[in-house]
Amino acid sequence: MDDYRPWNMETNTFLMLLHLSQLAWIVIPGAGFVVPIIMWATTKDRSTEIDKHGKMIFNWMLSLLIYSIISTILIIVGIGILGLIGLALINVIFIIIGAIRANDGIFWHYPLSIRFFK
Template identity: 45%
Template sequence: MLREDNQFLMFTHLGQLAHFVFPFGGLLVPVLLWQIKKDEILHLEEHAKEIVNFQISFTIYAIVSGILAIFFIGLGFLIIIGLITVIFPVLGAVKAANGEFYKYPLTIDFLK
């Protein structure tokens, strides 16, 4: 039986900050939480898919910006991406804690 758990959804969004601890942690932690609790938490799948889409999108943006940084073009983009990867998950966590869904801006929908 599915139950509402806004606090768990909030922690799923905050799990993205694990990329500061270990490589790809921002993707792995939310995916693991999703797989462990997918049959227990209401709306977890929608939140997790949005998180995965955000992580994949911004990984691609960071790679492209990193390549452009070689030519001194993408350095500013890397700084902006770094800020966004902290700010957006926190906004998503606040929305989830309030029982709302957060659609991450600038995200490509890989998973629907």
Template identity: 40%
Template sequence: MLSVIQVHQSNHIMREDRTLIVITHLSQLITLLTGFGSLILPLILWVTQKEKVYQMDSHGKNIINFQLSMIVYCIICVPLILLFGLGILGFIVLGIVSVVFPVINAIKASNGETPRYPLSFNFIS
């Protein structure tokens, strides 16, 4: 899974490291252990490795857009709690989505695909 390839656009030698990309997708789950970090850890991995690892830039952008979108949806759910408890239902759905899709997309990334996260706003393009 690890190889060195030449990217012709910028003449930088980048390595193909699917394992690191999979770890980047799964790093979003750090929130389950610590209560925070689902944006911070993938952001650090993306920023430090996007110039070194082939396809890290596109994967990292998808992950960061997804995490920022989850934050926006959580903010929207707070006032919805007062409206028949819809915010609580929203938090439950967001919790499931924020666990399931990083795992699914990590599996896709390990197979060489560039996964997309649903319901993501395009903050970084």
């Protein structure tokens, strides 16, 4: 792990908050995409560990956007509401697991994530 202390906190704590920042959409719609990107963008050049987690989170967010569009189309045709509810639950569960693992110093890929960035 790098010696860099992002935002003046331990790296594992920062990584946990980076994962949890995706839940900002509960308070402000759209913030779940903006907050993690800001956190990652302001620190990624100083830490390879943060850059690695940030890319993985960004991959998950883009994947989730694609899945949401597909679910919305399925809702329009009348068969996707349960899929959308399931996707929302999976998102929250994956974020919490990712945050716990990051706090323990473990890198964990979000299942179902499409790898746009490596």
